[in-house]
Amino acid sequence: MRLSAVFVGLAAVLSSVLAQSSTADSYIATESPIAKAGLIANIGPSGAKASGAKAGVVIASPSTTSPDYLYTWVRDSSLVFKAIIDQYTAGADTTTRSLIDAFVTAEGTLQQVTNPSGSVSSGGLGEPKFNIDESAFTGAWGRPQRDGPALRSTAIINYANWLIANGNSSWVTKNLWPIIKLDLDYVSSNWNQTTFDLWEEVSSSSFFTTAVQHRSLREGAALATAIGQTSVVSGYTTQANNLLCFLQSYWNPTSGYITANTGGGRSGKDANTVLTSIHTFDPAAGCDATTFQPCSDKALSNLKVYVDSFRSIYTINSGIASNAAVATGRYPEDSYYNGNPWYLATFAVAEQLYDALITWNQIGSLNVTATSLPFFQQFSSSVTAGTYPSTSTTFTTLTAAIKTFADGFLAINAKYTPSNGGLSEQYSKADGTPTSAVDLTWSYAAALTAFEARAGFTAPSWGAAGLTVPSTCSSGGSGSSGSTVAVTFNVAATTVYGENIYITGSVDALQNWSPSNALLLSSANYPTWSITVNLPASTAIQYKYIRINNGAVTWESDPNMQITTPASGTYTENDTWR
Numbered sequence: 001m002r003l004s005a006v007f008v009g010l011a012a013v014l015s016s017v018l019a020q021s022s023t024a025d026s027y028i029a030t031e032s033p034i035a036k037a038g039l040i041a042n043i044g045p046s047g048a049k050a051s052g053a054k055a056g057v058v059i060a061s062p063s064t065t066s067p068d069y070l071y072t073w074v075r076d077s078s079l080v081f082k083a084i085i086d087q088y089t090a091g092a093d094t095t096t097r098s099l100i101d102a103f104v105t106a107e108g109t110l111q112q113v114t115n116p117s118g119s120v121s122s123g124g125l126g127e128p129k130f131n132i133d134e135s136a137f138t139g140a141w142g143r144p145q146r147d148g149p150a151l152r153s154t155a156i157i158n159y160a161n162w163l164i165a166n167g168n169s170s171w172v173t174k175n176l177w178p179i180i181k182l183d184l185d186y187v188s189s190n191w192n193q194t195t196f197d198l199w200e201e202v203s204s205s206s207f208f209t210t211a212v213q214h215r216s217l218r219e220g221a222a223l224a225t226a227i228g229q230t231s232v233v234s235g236y237t238t239q240a241n242n243l244l245c246f247l248q249s250y251w252n253p254t255s256g257y258i259t260a261n262t263g264g265g266r267s268g269k270d271a272n273t274v275l276t277s278i279h280t281f282d283p284a285a286g287c288d289a290t291t292f293q294p295c296s297d298k299a300l301s302n303l304k305v306y307v308d309s310f311r312s313i314y315t316i317n318s319g320i321a322s323n324a325a326v327a328t329g330r331y332p333e334d335s336y337y338n339g340n341p342w343y344l345a346t347f348a349v350a351e352q353l354y355d356a357l358i359t360w361n362q363i364g365s366l367n368v369t370a371t372s373l374p375f376f377q378q379f380s381s382s383v384t385a386g387t388y389p390s391t392s393t394t395f396t397t398l399t400a401a402i403k404t405f406a407d408g409f410l411a412i413n414a415k416y417t418p419s420n421g422g423l424s425e426q427y428s429k430a431d432g433t434p435t436s437a438v439d440l441t442w443s444y445a446a447a448l449t450a451f452e453a454r455a456g457f458t459a460p461s462w463g464a465a466g467l468t469v470p471s472t473c474s475s476g477g478s479g480s481s482g483s484t485v486a487v488t489f490n491v492a493a494t495t496v497y498g499e500n501i502y503i504t505g506s507v508d509a510l511q512n513w514s515p516s517n518a519l520l521l522s523s524a525n526y527p528t529w530s531i532t533v534n535l536p537a538s539t540a541i542q543y544k545y546i547r548i549n550n551g552a553v554t555w556e557s558d559p560n561m562q563i564t565t566p567a568s569g570t571y572t573e574n575d576t577w578r
């Protein structure tokens with residue numbers, strides 16, 4: 001190659017790097033205040049687009065038709081307020097204190113609202129969404145969603161930690177801890193039950209849910225210690241260890257990615273995993289793969305597989321180089337609104353990469369492993385596994401290319417952001433036109449946290465550093481260590497001749513929801529039917545009675561019944577057929 005050709009090549013590379021970076025700079029300059037204002041506009045009672053929402057209630061979007069999102073979701077609200085709280089506690093925005101206090105009060109109210117998932121003490125904390133006047137939403141829905149209590153407690157714990165550091169522990173103990181404890185107790189006793197995933201479609205176990213549950217119990221145990229609530233510490237820590245163990249099982253070593261859900265019948269490539277990486281980022285945990293930190297080899301390998309799954313399925317991604325940024329969506333099989341890119345998914349990719357850059361720069365080195373090699377080869381085909389200190393050319397080359405790659409994802413969202421800066425939920429895979437709900441609060445929060453990560457901002461550590469995965473995974477309470485209690489179920493049920501009452505439920509001893517293997521109750525005290533079963537101690541167990549007549553099965557109406565078994569002794573449950 002002639003020298004002049006080298007210069008032309010270099011100049012082209014340089015100008016593309018500068019173009020990505022200046023597009024990102026100018027997008028951030030214009031979009032940042034719009035996103036901030038858009039987010040505040042969606043919070044009651046005085047948000048410009050949140051009329052009718054109670055104080056501290058976050059609406060998902062002001063859209064009331066196609067789709068109707070004028071509800072408040074525990075997940076979205078908690079992620080939004082985590083972002084607000086992180087900025088408040090860092091001193092970056094001190095105007096939001098009263099909003100934060102209103103959020104805490106609103107969530108404390110919602111916890112007590114009996115809803116189709118149950119009451120505050122019988123599973124109601126798993127309810128995903130409520131009306132914006134804080135009443136229960138009673139329509140059919142994918143429930144429960146067990147990430148909500150975890151994300152809510154994480155947001156409030158971060159506020160609590162700041163209050164303690166600023167001499168206001170009494171407020172924490174009196175006003176925040178009761179709310180946090182309800183959520184953490186729920187997580188602690190229910191994490192091993194199936195859940196709908198964050199997209200509200202698949203009922204199984206879900207990586208995002210497991211990971212945020214793990215995080216919440218870790219920081220919950222630390223907070224409890226700090227304020228002298230020591231009775232819960234060992235229970236939360238035990239379940240956090242069980243969760244960390246279970247978390248490892250989502251990794252697919254053959255294909256190098258994290259399978260998002262244990263059910264659902266899909267590839268498992270899903271923004272679920274990228275969102276997990278950014279929402280469980282701990283700047284003190286280095287590139288630890290046990291918690292899938294953003295710069296861990298597993299999370300980077302996963303990121304490449306996830307991003308690549310959208311290259312050929314969206315028309316707007318065609319013609320883009322195979323190592324450059326593209327628009328990404330929830331999962332490649334998505335058919336909601338025809339299956340499109342989402343702003344928050346594409347922002348999340350950028351954020352994971354910025355988080356990784358923060359960590360590498362802080363540690364002063366970068367590792368390429370056999371697992372992360374395909375990710376790094378996108379930026380340098382000749383790179384090999386090894387450790388590269390920040391003084392090496394390889395480190396400089398790779399981190400510069402990764403920064404450009406990350407800025408590319410912002411540039412993609414910038415390209416498809418309308419001129420007024422409004423961020424809807426999705427944009428068309430065919431031509432980039434915004435679609436689905438307008439002014440999605442989560443889209444605005446995702447923009448802001450990605451921009452902050454690019455600027456080097458990190459939220460406080462949550463205790464992910466140096467964790468050890470237990471050598472064997474346990475499924476939960478002391479029941480899993482073998483102790484059981486005798487539980488008698490009595491149900492008043494009138495039956496016709498030939499009809500019998502059975503029970504099945506969420507644990508092995510209740511035949512894991514199998515109607516064909518359900519346990520027959522005795523009619524010796526008809527119309528009360530009874531059975532005594534040994535069930536795991538200290539465990540939340542769901543069940544239903546069923547009637548079987550000549551092979552025809554009739555289930556009780558929803559929701560599931562739930563009991564939490566005692567640590568020892570016996571327990572008698574008295575029900576009436578529903």
Ligand SMILES: *[C@@H]1O[C@H](CO)[C@@H](O)[C@H](O)[C@H]1NC(C)=O
Nearest residue numbers: 097101163166167168171172
């Ligand atoms: C503690 O924080 C609460 C909530 O913001 C506030 O109302 C109260 O005045 C604070 N107390 C002190 C002593 O700062």
Ligand SMILES: *[C@@H]1O[C@H](CO)[C@@H](O)[C@H](O)[C@H]1NC(C)=O
Nearest residue numbers: 286287360363365366367387
């Ligand atoms: C790189 O790997 C070494 C050895 O496994 C480890 O001690 C170090 O923390 C790793 N550094 C990064 C940035 O991952």
Ligand SMILES: *[C@@H]1O[C@H](CO)[C@@H](O)[C@H](O)[C@H]1NC(C)=O
Nearest residue numbers: 192193194205246473474475
């Ligand atoms: C419960 O935990 C065990 C042990 O980690 C795991 O194998 C199982 O899949 C978990 N089930 C759910 C629904 O989380």
Ligand SMILES: *[C@@H]1O[C@H](CO)[C@@H](O)[C@H](O)[C@H]1NC(C)=O
Nearest residue numbers: 488490563571572573574575
């Ligand atoms: C069910 O009834 C029995 C006998 O009346 C009583 O001892 C027991 O406490 C009741 N169980 C519950 C959960 O109320």
